[in-house]
Amino acid sequence: KKLQKKTAVAVDVPLAPYLPPELTKESRSFFQSQTRFKALLELVFSPGDPKDQEKDRLEFEQAKIEFETVAHKARDIYATHERRAEGRMWRALQQLPEDLYDEAVQSRPEAVPEPLLFHQRYSAEIFDNLNEEE
16 A cells, blocks of 8 residues: 555635734733723723713814814915915916926926935934934
């Protein structure tokens, strides 16, 4: 008799990234603490027995409506400002002499000089203030 080896079919095993326990210690301790976990759930979900009154809810709704009204006005003002600025830009381009108009439309904007780029100006300041853990 000859023994035949059984070949196993390759099974797809979902791989998970390895996270060292040192990096997850704070998160694990947070979720293992019942008081902290309960406080997080209360923050995210509304309480089962709300203590606010109808008067408080109406006051909140009025404040929310006022805020949304002011925010809507501010967005409208900004959108109007943007439309005007764009219109002025195109009018200024159209008023250029013909040879300059073609050049302005076809030209590419100049690159920002290297010393004025954010990462060039502030990289030393940012990295000097970091500690070893950051």
